[in-house]
Amino acid sequence: MIELSGVFYSYDDEEVLRDINLTIREGERLVLLGINGSGKTTLLKILNALLFPQKGIYTYFGVRVEKGKLKDREFTKKFRKEVVLLFQNPDVMLFNPTVYDEMAFSLRQLGFGEREIRERVLYWADRFGLLPYLDRTPFRLSGGQKQKLCLACLLVLEPKVLLLDEPTANLDPKTTGWLVDFLYDLKVTTLVSTHNLSLAPELGDRLIVLGEDHTLIYDGRVEEFLKDEDKMLKAGLLHRHRHKHGDKEHSHYHLHDHL
Ligand code: ADP
Numbered sequence: 503m504i505e506l507s508g509v510f511y512s513y514d515d516e517e518v519l520r521d522i523n524l525t526i527r528e529g530e531r532l533v534l535l536g537i538n539g540s541g542k543t544t545l546l547k548i549l550n551a552l553l554f555p556q557k558g559i560y561t562y563f564g565v566r567v568e569k570g571k572l573k574d575r576e577f578t579k580k581f582r583k584e585v586v587l588l589f590q591n592p593d594v595m596l597f598n599p600t601v602y603d604e605m606a607f608s609l610r611q612l613g614f615g616e617r618e619i620r621e622r623v624l625y626w627a628d629r630f631g632l633l634p635y636l637d638r639t640p641f642r643l644s645g646g647q648k649q650k651l652c653l654a655c656l657l658v659l660e661p662k663v664l665l666l667d668e669p670t671a672n673l674d675p676k677t678t679g680w681l682v683d684f685l686y687d688l689k690v691t692t693l694v695s696t697h698n699l700s701l702a703p704e705l706g707d708r709l710i711v712l713g714e715d716h717t718l719i720y721d722g723r724v725e726e727f728l729k730d731e732d733k734m735l736k737a738g739l740l741h742r743h744r745h746k747h748g749d750k751e752h753s754h755y756h757l758h759d760h761l
Contacts, residue, residue: 503528503691504549504663509558511544518544520716522558526691528662533705533724534695536712537738542695543590545712546665549693550587583612586656587665591672592648595655601627601643602636605655612659619658626654646677666694670701699728699739714738 504526511519518541526532536542547553548560551567560567562581572578589595598604605623614622627633630650635643640651649669656664666685670678682704685692694705702709703724711727713719713736720733727733734740 503563505559505561506548506555507559507561509548509555509560511541511548511553511556518716519548519712522718524710524718524721526663526693528691529689530691530708531685531706532693532708532710533702534693534710534712535697535699535702535737535739536695537697537714540712540714540738541716542697542712543667546587546667546693546695549663549665550585551581552587579612582608583659584662585665586659586661586663588652588656588667588669590667590669592645592652595652596640596648599639600637601632601640601651604640604651605632605658608655608659622658622660626658630654645672646674649673649677649681661690663691663693664688666692668695668697670696670698711737 504524506522506524509519509522510517518539522545534542534545544553548555551560551572554560554567554569562585565571565577567581572581596604598607602623605627606619609619609622623636624633627636630653632647632651632654635647640648643651649672653669669681673681678701682701685694685705692706696702696705707723709720709722709724709727710718711720711733715736719736720727720730731740
């Protein structure tokens with residue numbers, strides 16, 4: 503459904519994505535792993551057509567996604583409904599006076615009728631435990647509730663592809679567990695970014711890794727990657743430490759795992 507071929511992206515002189523080739527099939531659950539600054543957010547923004555490859559090609563179901571294509575209103579409407587991105591910081595996504603309006607916003611934009619909007623909003627509010635808050639302002643919700651609301655705002659669209667940018671970064675362990683379980687049960691193509699190696703196996707079955715050199719250095723099963731010291735070093739996820747004990751020096755690898 504999604505294909506990136508030879509994609510490059512730079513901000514000014516800083517190259518942040520280099521020759522990215524990636525095919526995603528419907529129903530896959532991918533984890534995008536990379537240290538901070540490796541280019542994960544940029545890649546997700548390209549997949550969400552907020553940024554466009556400066557070199558290379560992005561196709562969605564065979565249609566080339568480029569700036570000019572977004573002038574095609576039919577395509578844009580379909581694309582914005584089907585491919586959605588959960589930003590890292592929920593606050594940038596919330597701006598409506600009530601939780602209900604927040605959840606209804608995109609559906610209204612896309613021309614859905616009020617009856618269908620109400621049905622979808624109530625369904626997802628119920629699933630996410632947000633029913634008691636529908637008339638309240640989103641800004642007073644807790645961090646975890648805001649994250650749930652942002653996710654609900656995307657799921658009301660019944661998307662085909664759900665992109666999530668470090669969704670667990672600001673969540674407590676309980677809400678993180680809830681999200682992991684929720685994503686596991688969700689029958690939608692997902693791509694979740696994280697810099698947390700220990701969470702990677704929980705967030706998907708197929709792992710892709712952005713290296714410090716901004717190329718895709720791995721595409722495969724999570725378990726295989728965890729056995730590959732060279733690749734982990736290249737990703738900046740493993741570090742060689744040297745210690746002195748008395749007059750003896752020894753060195754060992756140290757896993758960088760940021761919780
Ligand atoms: P990640 O999500 O893996 O942390 P990003 O895609 O956010 O990586 O960023 C990759 C690099 O690009 C970082 O060095 C970051 O500072 C830089 N960068 C990101 N966004 C911008 C921007 N809008 N302008 C200039 N540089 C940016």
